[in-house]
Amino acid sequence: MPAGIVSYGVYIPRYRIRAEEIARVWGEREDMAKSLNVIQKSVPDIDEDAVTIAVEASRNAVRRASIDPARIGAIYAGSESHPYAVKPTGTIVGEAIGVNHELTAADFEFACKAGTAAVQACIGLVSSELIDLGLAIGADTSQGAPGDALEYTAAAGGAAFIIGREDLAAEIEGFYSFTTDTPDFWRREGMAYPEHGGRFTGEPGYFKHVTSAARGLLEKMKTSPEDYDYAVFHQPNGKFPARVAKRLGFSRDQTEPGLVVPWIGNTYSGSSLIGLAATLDVAKPGERIFLASFGSGAGSDAFSIRVKDAIDDIRDRAPKVRDYFEDVVHLDYAVYTKHKGKLRL
CATH class of the missing domain: 3.40.47.10 (Thiolase/Chalcone synthase)
Structure with missing residues (x-):
C-alpha cells in the first residue's frame, strides 16, 4: 500500500517586517528588497522558537484530520535553528501533542531541506509497516546577520506532515x-x-x-x-x-x-x-x-x-496558509531586533 500525506498543518508568526524597513536602515542596499521579490518577512514573537512553531504546526496537522496522536510512531523535526544544541526538538513536540511514548524521535539538520528529509524517513518506516503514522516537521526561526543580504528574507514558520498508508489526502x-x-x-x-x-x-x-x-x-x-x-x-x-x-x-x-x-x-x-x-x-x-x-x-x-x-474532508478543519497572511502586525527595525535577539550584551 503506498504511503502518503494523511494530514498537514502550518504555523506562521503574526509579526512581519517590511523589506523596505530593513532597506531604510541599511541604505546602501536599498535596491535589495525589489531584486529579491520579497515584500515582507515573518518574525517570531519574543517567546517563539523552532520548537513552539513545530508544536503549533503539529497540533494543526493532528486537528485537521482528527488524528489520534497515540498512532504516531515517529517524530522527525527538521530545522537549522533548534533551540538546543543537545536536547531534541522532537521529544518536546511529542509530549506537547500527546503521543504514546513508544516512539522513535530524532532531529534532522540539512539547511533548508531537513523537513523533506524527515518526510522521506517517515515514508520508509510507514511503507515497511514498522509504524502506523509518522510526523515530519520543517520549522525554523532563521538567522541573518544585520545588514547581510540574508536579513531581507530569513523568516520564521513551519509545517508538519503526518505520513501514513490509509485515508490519504495525497499519495x-x-x-x-x-x-x-x-x-x-x-x-x-x-x-x-x-x-x-x-x-x-x-x-x-x-x-x-x-x-x-x-x-x-x-x-x-x-x-x-x-x-x-x-x-x-x-x-x-x-x-x-x-x-x-x-x-x-x-x-x-x-x-x-x-x-x-x-x-x-x-x-x-x-x-x-x-x-x-x-x-x-x-x-x-x-x-x-x-x-x-x-x-x-x-x-x-x-x-x-x-x-x-x-x-x-480535511482541508477546512485547520488554518490554511493564507489565513496567516491576515491580521499581521508590522514591526519597525528596532522592535524587530528585540524580537530576534540581535542586541547582545
Whole structure:
C-alpha cells in the first residue's frame, strides 16, 4: 500500500517586517528588497522558537484530520535553528501533542531541506509497516546577520506532515534526491549567524541541485511538467523558484498557488513544505503536485504527489496558509531586533 500525506498543518508568526524597513536602515542596499521579490518577512514573537512553531504546526496537522496522536510512531523535526544544541526538538513536540511514548524521535539538520528529509524517513518506516503514522516537521526561526543580504528574507514558520498508508489526502507517488558537497552556506557551532559563499549560492548551489533532482524524478516517473497541475520549489527568495520553474518547463500558473515567499520570507526548513501546504489548500482530488526542496551544503529532494478524495474532508478543519497572511502586525527595525535577539550584551 503506498504511503502518503494523511494530514498537514502550518504555523506562521503574526509579526512581519517590511523589506523596505530593513532597506531604510541599511541604505546602501536599498535596491535589495525589489531584486529579491520579497515584500515582507515573518518574525517570531519574543517567546517563539523552532520548537513552539513545530508544536503549533503539529497540533494543526493532528486537528485537521482528527488524528489520534497515540498512532504516531515517529517524530522527525527538521530545522537549522533548534533551540538546543543537545536536547531534541522532537521529544518536546511529542509530549506537547500527546503521543504514546513508544516512539522513535530524532532531529534532522540539512539547511533548508531537513523537513523533506524527515518526510522521506517517515515514508520508509510507514511503507515497511514498522509504524502506523509518522510526523515530519520543517520549522525554523532563521538567522541573518544585520545588514547581510540574508536579513531581507530569513523568516520564521513551519509545517508538519503526518505520513501514513490509509485515508490519504495525497499519495506520494515517488521521490528522487540529488546531493553533493557544495559549500554555499554554513554556520559553525557557536556562531550567531550563518555565512554564505555568494558565487556558490545560485548556479552550483540552488539551480544545479534543484534541476538535477527534478529531472531525475521526471525521468524516474516517466512524466513531464505538463503532467502536473502544480509545482512547488524551495523559496529562498521570489526570483529563484520562478527562474528554476521556467528552466524546467513549468509555468507560472503551476507555481503561483504555492509561491508564498513574497509575503512571509524564507522559512528555511519550512519553506518548500509551507508551499506544498498552500497548494494542498486549493488542490482538487486527482490533481498532481511536483515538489522540489533545496538545502545548502547541498542537496535537493523532489516528490511526485497525487491529491486524493480525502483532501476535501480535511482541508477546512485547520488554518490554511493564507489565513496567516491576515491580521499581521508590522514591526519597525528596532522592535524587530528585540524580537530576534540581535542586541547582545
